[in-house]
Amino acid sequence: xxxxxxxxxxxxxxxxxxxxxxxxxxxxxxxxxxxxxxxxxxxxxxxxxxxxxxxxxxxxxxxxxxxxxxxxxxxxxxxxxxxxxxxxxxxxxxxxxxxxxxxxxxxxxxx
Amino acid sequence: xxxxxxxxxxxxxxxxxxxxxxxxxxxxxxxxxxxxxxxxxxxxxxxxxxxxxxxxxxxxxxxxxxxxxxxxxxxxxxxxxxxxxxxxxxxxxxxxxxxxxxxxxxxxxxxxxxxxxx
Numbered sequence: 001x002x003x004x005x006x007x008x009x010x011x012x013x014x015x016x017x018x019x020x021x022x023x024x025x026x027x028x029x030x031x032x033x034x035x036x037x038x039x040x041x042x043x044x045x046x047x048x049x050x051x052x053x054x055x056x057x058x059x060x061x062x063x064x065x066x067x068x069x070x071x072x073x074x075x076x077x078x079x080x081x082x083x084x085x086x087x088x089x090x091x092x093x094x095x096x097x098x099x100x101x102x103x104x105x106x107x108x109x110x111x
Numbered sequence: 112x113x114x115x116x117x118x119x120x121x122x123x124x125x126x127x128x129x130x131x132x133x134x135x136x137x138x139x140x141x142x143x144x145x146x147x148x149x150x151x152x153x154x155x156x157x158x159x160x161x162x163x164x165x166x167x168x169x170x171x172x173x174x175x176x177x178x179x180x181x182x183x184x185x186x187x188x189x190x191x192x193x194x195x196x197x198x199x200x201x202x203x204x205x206x207x208x209x210x211x212x213x214x215x216x217x218x219x220x221x222x223x224x225x226x227x228x229x
Contacts, residue, residue: 032213041199041222042115050213088154092216097167098144099218103153 002027004091006102014110017079021105023089024071033072034099035063036088043088046074079109113138115204115221123227129190132224136183136204143185144218145177148199157200160185161207192228199223 007022023033032050036043047056049065049072056063060079065072076083086106090099116135124130136143145157156169160179177187183204189196203218 032216034217036220042220043201045217045219048213048217090154090218092213097142097159097161098156098169100156101146101154 002091002093002100004089004100004102006089006105008105009103010106010108012108012110013079015080017109018075018077019079019107021074021076021087021107022071023074023102025091026070027091027093027100029094030067030091031094032092033065034090034092035072035074036090038086038088038104039084081109081111083107084109115202115219117202117221117224119224120222121225123229124192125229126192126194128192129188130192130226131186131188132200132226134185134187134202134204134221136185136202137219140204140206140219141183142205142207143179143183144203145185145187146201146203147171148201148223154201157187194228197226197228199225
């Protein structure tokens with residue numbers, strides 16, 4: 001059965017800290033991995049990763065995929081209180097027209 | 112460009128009733144997916160529609176159904192509501208799904224409908 005596991009489940013840090021969120025997967029016919037940020041209701045898209053070793057970067061956020069070891073990490077540097085959210089990882093597979101989501105990592109950044 | 116719109120935002124129903132939720136995708140998006148989100152289970156895939164055809168269905172009972180109209184708007188219906196159906200129901204749209212150009216498969220989410228079953 002296809003599975004996506006995120007760790008840690010929750011994390012509390014102080015402003016300015018750097019955090020690393022993990023997403024590991026076991027799926028058949030991997031196609032892509034997506035990261036989302038969910039603050040209140042609607043998850044907002046952050047990154048799509050398809051190739052190993054190519055870092056995607058947006059401001060203080062960056063992400064990379066390792067298709068050999070079947071995981072991805074999301075890094076947030078110099079965290080701010082506005083980074084407090086649930087971060088979701090989703091994996092798409094070929095031919096199934098769906099994404100499999102992890103349960104998310106809840107990040108709380110204290111001022 | 113307007114985002115994904117879901118209505119209503121909140122619903123309170125009692126056990127045994129049925130409910131219909133609506134989703135209007137981003138203009139030009141033809142694929143619509145539905146998810147159920149609960150604190151313990153995270154986002155669980157319900158079904159995906161493309162050009163009015165359901166192409167995939169998750170592991171939910173037959174009480175959960177959906178459809179898509181020719182303008183890509185979608186509805187999902189839950190009949191004979193149970194307490195365990197209380198959740199946030201999220202709709203996501205994408206340009207397509209399963210295409211070789213993977214960026215077209217990125218899903219954009221609506222704010223969801225919060226359903227409470229009493």
